Amino acid sequence: MTESMIALLSFVLTLMVFSYLLGDLPLIGNLYRLAVYIFIGMSAAFTLIVGTESVILPYMQDVLDPETTWTSLGSRADTYIFLAALLVALLLLLKPVRSLTWLTNSVFAVVIVVSASVAVVGALTGTLFPLLHSTAALPDDILTDFDAMVDTLLIFLGTMTALYYFHYQTRLDSEGAPAQSRMGSGLRHVGKVFLVIALGAIYASTILSSLTILTERISFLFQFGA
């Protein structure tokens, strides 16, 4: 495809998507939908292509040709792993068959459990410990630098109260409705301040991100038009 073709197609499709802003007008509204459906089809195709070419095909080749090995485990192990994976995938496809649930459930359990253990291990070693460590650590200049001390304490206070905000268990008041102690609800309010500030900042950053992308699109439209 020539560069000018690419530019022209991009131009037209960009305008088609931007027609969403005009709302549900007849005809124009359909342009947006058309672009979206084209987009979904193509995304699916690309996902399929890359997934197949970079994972499945190499393994297939590996299985078919015992001379090559793609992993350090050796060709035979690769073959077994691949065949086992094929079997698992096949069984997942059979999930709707009720009489096989005893088998498909067990297979599904393997997939879920391996994924969950990766998530658990990652969350423990990658997020929980480092973040707690840095929250509980004092900077060296804490005693000499008043600002640093205030900031550290604020971060500590904010993190802890915001964590406490999520606390679920509570006691019941005399009428049987969930109620919280005055101190508890005070802490939760402090925590919520930090949470809402964080959400607001993230929201604004997201606006800036999309604004950057919009400027890129408009820049493209103008450069094409010129």
Added chain:
Amino acid sequence: MNFGQRLGIALSAFVAFAVGAIAVTSLLLGDNPAIFNNQPGSERAAELLALPGDVLLRLVVIVISLSVVIGIANLLYVHVGRVARGKVYSGALLASFGVAIFWHLTRQGDPSLLEAVQLPIESSLAALLFVSLVAGASRVMQKRADVWGLLFVAVVVLVLLASVPLAELAPLRAWRDWLMRVPVSAGARAFLLGIAMATVVTGQRVLLGQDRSYRG
């Protein structure tokens, strides 16, 4: 619930528990000889400990990439059905799917279709987000006419203004930097810690064979 079903549940719960214990141990402690006090042979032991996790990981990774096929099948199933009912757009979807596959097979991985179709549409949609986000932010007080809504909007406005390179707004940048460094950082940490803790707890429950998803 009959005996067979009970047996099935017991089986899947057992498989989950066993595989979970192996996977966590292997992933967490594997490949680190220091776990075995670096004694002779600990290298080998560490490798052996890492092996089951390694194999399981590879297996599941392949399963996941194969699962895309299931997804595509679902997509095509839904839209072929719609085309049969005369929906034009689904036809466009199938056509673009076919074109992309055909293009790839005949042109040996020429990525220009991505450049010409996928990229502009996706970028433009991301650009549309700007309008949606601004419109949404301008309605926050409609939904939350309370102090939280106000605080949210104030922070949004502050951060946006601080991104403007005007000399008059320079003090705002200092505020914004402090905001990002202290309260936002604290809030973000709380979110991350909370989610990490919840992930660990829910994950452990799943590892113990206590989840509905593979039990019934």
Added chain:
Amino acid sequence: MKDDFSWLDDERPLERSPASSGARRGLRRFLPRLSRLPRLRRRLRARADKASAPDSAAAILEGRSDRPVEELDNRLRALRERSFGEQPSGAEAPGALFDVDEVLVTPEFQRKPGGVISAVALSKAQERQVELLKDIVGGSLDASDEGDGGRPRLSPRFSLSAFIRLALSALLVLVVALPFVSSDYAVGDLTASEERPALTSMYDLLDDLEKAEHVLVALEYGPTAAGELDALTELLLRHIVAHSAKPIIVSGNPIALVHAQNIIRKINRSVAAFALDLEANQDYYLLRYLPGEALGLRELSENFADVARVSAKGELTGLEVSALEDMSLILLIAESAEDMRLWAEQVLPETEDARLLVATGYSAEPLAAAYADSLDEVVGLVVGFRDAYIYGEKLAIAYGAPSQSQRESTVDSAPAGESPDPQGAAQLPTVTAQSTPTSLPTATAPPTLRPSPTLPLPTATPPPTATPLPTATSEPVLYVEVTADQFINIRREPTTAADILALASEGDRFETLGKNDDGSWYNILLPDGVEAWIASFLVEELWIAAGDDSASASAPRQQTLMRLEFPLRLGKNQPRFYQAQASGAGDHPEFVLNRDRKGETSRLEAMTLGALASVLIIVFGNLVSALRAFGMRRSAGPAK
């Protein structure tokens, strides 16, 4: 009537009915009275919905518990069930429920001949009661919708809110587009953007890369964020390959890998004239896609050697690495903070002494900063387009190119397509003939050249002898000044097939000896006395008196000398004419020098305007809502 509908009771889970008797009582009191004034009623209800005073109608709804409908009058209940139950189903439904704005009766009552009304013969009084019932049903339905959805019942098409939306969108897009129309709308001082230490350390680390060092580049973004992160990616990749270091690109996003090919293609295109093509599995590596997010990354960190074995196209890469520790740096370009979290969780704990550089978009900044603070491994952080701009400026200055602010003035006057047309794409990137205001005949555009240097070059080679211009010997000396805003090539012969001796950029002046036959090339004298040729449509003639030192030794001239000292690499296998002199400039500065920076300034200006406009809209919209809510609260008070 009761018998007609009693069967429904068994099927419907009554306890899930959205309206409570409390709400109903409130509505019973309100609605009949107001039904005479439908518009007022609607407005009041919309207001009441927003007000949260404890005794407004909305509050009654909010405070309801899911009490059973059994408490309702039996007939009323049946009527209600009937009217709901026989809605046309899902996909085909015209959305009648949401258009009940104008009606007090649900549409089905009128539409269906076999409905309640025609089935029963009613007296006048009964009819009035039915009207009342319909009123209540319509009303309660309406109100319960509001209680749930919390929005006024405006039809989505051609309504006021749709109009406001349209106006708002148009305003935002127009404001953002202004800087591209004219530079008069620039607000703020772009040069004021300060440099952050995290950016400097990132720059320094990349600048210290040695030849053949490996840099793991994690491209964790798809086309979604291409508009924001492509600039950064391209810049950082150029910086890496300029040092002949080798980027190893990985991604958990399949589309990102395809997109990466496009970015590399773009880089290649810009340096095609120097025969510097980046070759896959040699100058860079595009590894296979890592499926399963966390799982894929875990696999990467535990079995890097295996992952590095296969390229995205399923070929063997021939890469000899054993573990992630072999990477000099890890550069993570991520669109979301979650990607950064994934890397922090799955990769960093598994690698010793990893040094992670992070480039993200704005949306990830708050979290990325939190992680960067907490993790010692993170040694550099750049965020968003503004940092890309600063980084680019820094790089350009270090490599001897004019900074963007210097070339700004011509950006608007030469609006060539961003993706350069094939003509001149290679050796005269993105400058088109008509864009250069020149008094010279510009009929002959240079011969076309495809990006790949292996293609035969269609050359219309004129004899390299110069026909002296009649004026060349007269007292004022003819100079040519470069007007193109790109780096242009100065060649040994008046043909695009000839060697490139040097690069010149906008504002450079050269003493001119003459032209070739068809006037498409100038014969110029380089400062060190070497004769060379430059394409005429890229320059402008300039007469400067020979003795006029102030003119010939003016600032632009000085720039020329400086710039010509910079390294200029020729085609492969050809001797270098000029040797690299700047210490930090890497092996192949062409990668950095030939970056297309068109429109960057306008984009920054557009962002400024866009941010200001959105602040205005947000503040105004919320002010109106807050005032209305305040007004509601006060007006809803007396209804107690």
Added chain:
Amino acid sequence: MDETTLQVYSGLIALATALLVFVARIWRRRAQRRIAGLERLPAWTGRAIETNRPLHLSFGSAGIGGDNTPLALAGAELFHQIIEGAEAGDAPPMMSMSEAMSLPLAQDTARRAWKRGDHLARLRWLPSGRRSLAFAAALTDTARNEEPAAHVLAGSFGPELALILDSAERRGQPSLAASDQLAGQAVAFALADEALIGEELFAAPAYVSDDRRAGSDAVVMDLWRAFVIIGVTIALLLQFSQLMPEYNWPVLAGIGAVLLILGLVGYRRS
């Protein structure tokens, strides 16, 4: 903290959590604070039944295999309860996801909760992955075509959530949104009718589920939270005491006071 220490501590915590999860099942369920978003769900389900329109339940990019596997499972548990409630109606809920591995999960959830057999056609996989705009754009069209009675978006969403919520808002469809991505949470907070922020989605099963196993999660999370807060507070105080040795006694007294207060609070609550 070096790698080995990290690993050992993590292992211990994982083990302790496992024990707690096991033990927590037998504890009496206590009162929980209110989460407004979850309280709206029955009303929306009711409306879906009465108007005979489907609910739209979405996993977003949460799926088996990612780091958000537990999130997907928590979402599935929530969806299970919603579908069970909606089963009284005729329109089977629609489930969408951008991660192919959540298809079996969704299908399974639907099959368990919706006993009649016509749910298969209501699953929608859309390409693909985290922050998928194809997914969001397709859902803007869903909001228009299928007119769901309400959107329950409980999974992993990025800023693209704004497109979905915006189109739902345009058509007057109520929405509940929850995400593990912070950008998604911020968007949900501003645009959705109801938002579950932070980890609230993980606790949703404890609110809606009839499954005691899932219901005990919130208790364990609370225990961990208390542990973390107390631990970090004490760590910080100890560091202060090291910095200022002369104030050792007041600091230790402070720690004692904190523990005492927390103990008292805990005692009063139980």
